[in-house]
Amino acid sequence: MTAQLTTRGLNRTLLKRQLLLARETRAAEDAIEHLVGLQAQNPLDPHYALWSRLTGFAHDHLDRLLVDRRTVRCWPMRRTVHLVTARDARVLLPLTRPVAERALRGTFGRQLDGLNLDEIAEMGRKLLEEEPRSMGELIPHLSERWPERDRQALGYAATIPLPLVQLPPRGLWGQTGKAVLTLAEVWLGTPLESDPAPDEIVLRYLAAFGPAGTADIRTWSGLTGIKEITERLRPRLRTFRDENGRELFDVPDAPHADSDVEAPPRFLPEFDNVFLSHNDRARIVSPRVRRVGSITTARTVRKLLIDGFVDAEWSFTTADGNTTLTIQPYRSLAAAEQEAVAAEGAGLLEFAAPADRHDIVILPPASPDR
Incomplete structure (x- = not known):
């Protein structure tokens, strides 16, 4: 019989895996990789997120990672800005490209009806290969080529399909700066993976956010075909039910926490994946x-x-x-x-x-x- 997990038990297990039940002594880079990235729409949010999770975390621990190109600010999951390790960027950016392409086919795609979107993206690639540019610096070149079209839509069409990163000083503590873009492979100096498989990323999601259902995995990643992935992985997974009878998947060696363990207060930023990465947010x-x-x-x-x-x-x-x-x-x-x-x-x-x-x-x- 499949075990049932209470909402409070899921809460404590999520906090433990998210390093929020007790601060851990580990390097910031290791924590970011364990969490499969940190939500980072607000440039300083990752600093607050890591301070609440790590013992002795200081601003320069993260700043050095950004300057040394060991972490990058980019758009992997859900087409939102995340801070991820360089290793994960090489996998996540090509893996989630379909999410970006779906986003472009919405409002902006309709505003550019009749244009070849691949041509716009290729022009964006060439311009950003020449030198890093902000959207404000990129859009005039696009408008010169397509003067009758919406400027913002052109800017998104030239960037959304591309594997881009935002350069420092964006994201450094105490510094300000506009979002300057370049291609990930240029900034990192190595190519991205050509055809990454989603299975390993789903397993890592479960290790950091599970137990979780297919809708939760889809909410976090933005990917389609999650049911096929979980069915393929089922022999390697444990299964549970929540209080509403939903099936939850989990990796076999991930820790669980008792529902009655004490949870200390934790200050988190506006955007943190701990409350954005489940379809059912009852656990947090x-x-x-x-x-x-x-x-x-x-x-x-x-x-x-x-x-x-x-x-x-x-x-x-x-x-x-x-x-x-x-x-x-x-x-x-x-x-x-x-x-x-x-x-x-x-x-x-x-x-x-x-x-x-x-x-x-x-x-x-x-x-x-x-």
Whole structure:
């Protein structure tokens, strides 16, 4: 009989595999590879994500990886910006190219009806082979060739199909810079894999996010044909059921955590794959937040895990050398929870603004849809 896993048990197991149940002493590069990348639409999000997962993490640990080209900012899963290791970029970018091509066939493809999209992408490739360029520097060349067409659509058509990376200083702590693009194989100095198979990536997803169902794997990767992959892998996998009877797959040697283990508060960025990589977010988002829905969709905020679930948000304000961490819970917090949140918040302030004076404000509970 297939074992059933509770939502709370899935939560604790996810936190353990995501390095959020207890910080681990491991290199940032190893953590990024274990997690199969970090969501990175906001350039500094990976810094916060790693600080909450690793013992002794410092800003320069990640900055050096970016400058040394051991990690890159690119568009693998779901056509969203991720920070991945150079090794993973060589696999993930060609593997998820169909996701990019589907994205292009939507709104932008319709705006360019009648044009040869391959020709636009080839022009984009040639321009970016000449030198790294931002979209603002790329689009005028495209508009000169197709002057009657929508400029933004041309820019996306010239870049979405290509395996591109964003160059530093984008993503470096304390620095700003526009998104400058170049081809991944040019930046990394080695070719991408020509025909990577998805099986190994699915197994790695399960190791970091499982147990999970086919819809979860599809949500994380954007790939189609997931059912065929899991059926092919089934002899190598364990299976479970969740409380709703969904079949969940897992790799046999991945750790599980007891549902009653304590989960410390964790400050996470707006975008983190721990709450974006499952079709069913019940294992990480509290019921009151799921009922509203806006906290993980229309309204994006920096999220705070309390007792393992998204149940608060946080923000910084800085004025006159003082940085205030404001915490907005969605429910009443017990005294012990407030103490734990404040202690974790004090560490976050030292990480984010070590030279400033610090304050922590915990507001009264508010609805997540306010």
